[in-house]
Amino acid sequence: MDTRVIGLVARKEVRDALRNRWFLLYAAGFALLAIALSQLSTGDSGTAGYAGFGRTAAGLVNLVLFVVPLMGLTLGAQSLAGERERGTLATLLAQPVTRTEVLLGKFAGLALALGAALLLGFGLAGAWVAARGGGVEAGAYAQVVGAAALLALATLSIGFLISSAARRTSAATAVALFVWLALVFAGDLGLMGSAMTMRLPVRTLLGLTLLNPLEAYRIGGIAAITGGLDVLGPAGVYADRVLGPSLVAVLAAVLVAWCVVPLIAAGVVFARRGIR
Amino acid sequence: MIAVQDLTVRFGSATVLDGLALDVPSGGGVALWGTNGAGKTTALRAMLGLLPFDGTVRLGGHDVRRDGRRARAQVGYVPQQLAFWDDLGTLECLQWLARLRRAPIERAAVLLERVDLAQHGRKRVGELSGGMKQRMALAAALLGDPPILLLDEPTANLDAAGRADLLALLADLRGAGKTLLVTTHRLSEVQALADRVIVLEGGEVRLSCSADALEAALYPFATLRLVVAPADEAAALAALAKSGFKTHANRHGILVRVAAGRRAAPVEALLAADVAVEDLWMEDHWIEDPRAEGSHVEGDAWTPG
Numbered sequence: 001m002d003t004r005v006i007g008l009v010a011r012k013e014v015r016d017a018l019r020n021r022w023f024l025l026y027a028a029g030f031a032l033l034a035i036a037l038s039q040l041s042t043g044d045s046g047t048a049g050y051a052g053f054g055r056t057a058a059g060l061v062n063l064v065l066f067v068v069p070l071m072g073l074t075l076g077a078q079s080l081a082g083e084r085e086r087g088t089l090a091t092l093l094a095q096p097v098t099r100t101e102v103l104l105g106k107f108a109g110l111a112l113a114l115g116a117a118l119l120l121g122f123g124l125a126g127a128w129v130a131a132r133g134g135g136v137e138a139g140a141y142a143q144v145v146g147a148a149a150l151l152a153l154a155t156l157s158i159g160f161l162i163s164s165a166a167r168r169t170s171a172a173t174a175v176a177l178f179v180w181l182a183l184v185f186a187g188d189l190g191l192m193g194s195a196m197t198m199r200l201p202v203r204t205l206l207g208l209t210l211l212n213p214l215e216a217y218r219i220g221g222i223a224a225i226t227g228g229l230d231v232l233g234p235a236g237v238y239a240d241r242v243l244g245p246s247l248v249a250v251l252a253a254v255l256v257a258w259c260v261v262p263l264i265a266a267g268v269v270f271a272r273r274g275i276r
Numbered sequence: 277m278i279a280v281q282d283l284t285v286r287f288g289s290a291t292v293l294d295g296l297a298l299d300v301p302s303g304g305g306v307a308l309w310g311t312n313g314a315g316k317t318t319a320l321r322a323m324l325g326l327l328p329f330d331g332t333v334r335l336g337g338h339d340v341r342r343d344g345r346r347a348r349a350q351v352g353y354v355p356q357q358l359a360f361w362d363d364l365g366t367l368e369c370l371q372w373l374a375r376l377r378r379a380p381i382e383r384a385a386v387l388l389e390r391v392d393l394a395q396h397g398r399k400r401v402g403e404l405s406g407g408m409k410q411r412m413a414l415a416a417a418l419l420g421d422p423p424i425l426l427l428d429e430p431t432a433n434l435d436a437a438g439r440a441d442l443l444a445l446l447a448d449l450r451g452a453g454k455t456l457l458v459t460t461h462r463l464s465e466v467q468a469l470a471d472r473v474i475v476l477e478g479g480e481v482r483l484s485c486s487a488d489a490l491e492a493a494l495y496p497f498a499t500l501r502l503v504v505a506p507a508d509e510a511a512a513l514a515a516l517a518k519s520g521f522k523t524h525a526n527r528h529g530i531l532v533r534v535a536a537g538r539r540a541a542p543v544e545a546l547l548a549a550d551v552a553v554e555d556l557w558m559e560d561h562w563i564e565d566p567r568a569e570g571s572h573v574e575g576d577a578w579t580p581g
């Protein structure tokens with residue numbers, strides 16, 4: 001594998017992302033919403049200090065749950081499918097490069113661009129809280145940001161899997177939106193419904209919850225902000241008791257697995273399909 | 277330099293290329309000839325490893341499947357669908373491709389000059405005309421100074437003058453030792469660039485022959501347009517009929533169907549009958565569907581006898 005080629009493709013991907021109106025819209029929207037949340041959380045003097053920070057961070061976790069997967073899934077889905085549709089994938093793959101290098105380069109470039117958008121949003125929100133006299137727990141905030149970055153990579157990876165199999169950008173985007181809806185709403189509500197009707201044991205419920213990268217992020221974020229999972233009710237208490245100090249490691253492993261496995265699958269599909 | 281054995285490409289249950297074999301020595305030229313959908317583009321894409329295929333492809337001694345990077349480093353490819361990144365500058369795009377190929381980036385400007393696009397280097401690729409993109413594609417193909425050029429209908433987007441210029445440039449490159457594999461359905465390109473030609477139809481090889489033999493093989497008959505004085509037309513038609521030629525007269529002259537190797541015979545027949553020939557020319561010879569024997573006549577429909 002030639003890391004030089006990966007770097008060249010990644011740099012171009014970053015450049016393309018900065019010209020992509022969807023990406024710019026997402027990044028600007030995320031930053032504005034993050035600032036708005038900070039303002040709302042610290043708006044009255046009674047919630048300044050660490051309480052204000054906690055409310056801001058909790059708001060950001062919920063914002064990330066909606067916006068970041070949408071960014072990762074749609075940008076990932078459009079990457080290979082867009083080049084395939086425009087014909088530039090054939091131009092690129094006709095060069096002395098391998099498909100793995102192209103895939104990794106494009107993934108790395110979009111990951112960097114997404115990371116920059118997240119840092120901008122979280123950075124502005126943190127600065128806003130600090131400027132209004134609110135205390136910022138740097139460690140907890142860094143955990144929330146790190147988990148958001150992992151969630152971005154995980155959903156980007158799923159987006160790439162969709163893209164590797166799609167011929168048209170519109171079809172890839174439609175599938176990405178469907179997956180986003182499934183993860184955001186069906187995963188949550190579906191799991192609650194299933195748990196009630198099928199009387200799932202709490203252990204199974206926790207296992208199924210952790211399969212959803214968004215839930216893994218939500219649990220990790222709440223644990224980082226509140227220092228426990230009591231707010232999640234009995235399931236949270238159970239998770240706390242079973243996983244204990246390894247909770248963060250388990251959640252991180254779930255998110256890392258969501259980053260790696262779909263990307264490997266995308267590589268396999270991309271290798272088989274080529275430019276078709 | 278190019279060795280292909282039993283190259284087969286399937287899209288689902290459809291076999292779009294079936295068992296293509298070819299061998300192009302260093303400095304040689306081979307044309308893939310066929311109608312649209314014959315499998316020419318698929319063959320080139322499979323040779324580059326852009327599509328899954330069965331069979332064996334070796335480019336410059338490197339197996340495309342096992343050592344795709346080295347194999348593709350031997351090749352410059354001009355695709356039929358000219359697709360570059362439209363928001364990049366023309367020179368910038370070539371420089372990026374040069375970096376991917378580990379070619380000196382100064383070569384991008386040199387090649388833009390060579391294909392007469394130096395003054396358009398700052399333009400975005402999306403602003404170039406089809407003909408300019410075609411020339412840019414050739415410049416991109418030459419970036420790594422590869423020994424092999426795979427050209428997929430390289431003159432498709434060019435006007436007559438541009439086509440002549442590009443053919444001259446490609447002939448120069450072949451003269452300089454490049455190995456060419458070109459897809460086309462223009463006889464003039466086969467004759468200018470190739471030693472041998474492989475005729476594809478429905479993904480299968482129908483004919484493999486020398487470039488010189490292609491015309492007679494595909495077009496056993498040609499159409500000659502003769503112009504005689506109006507007063508001589510009846511005598512000319514009678515003389516041609518007497519010599520066994522099928523004819524059709526209209527206000528532009530007399531169309532005569534002649535066997536590929538006997539184009540002078542109608543003129544000889546008229547001279548023998550004391551009919552003066554004022555002008556003559558062969559009709560345009562490239563034909564979309566080579567199976568439609570002698571059916572293409574510009575201006576007036578051919579009426580088979």
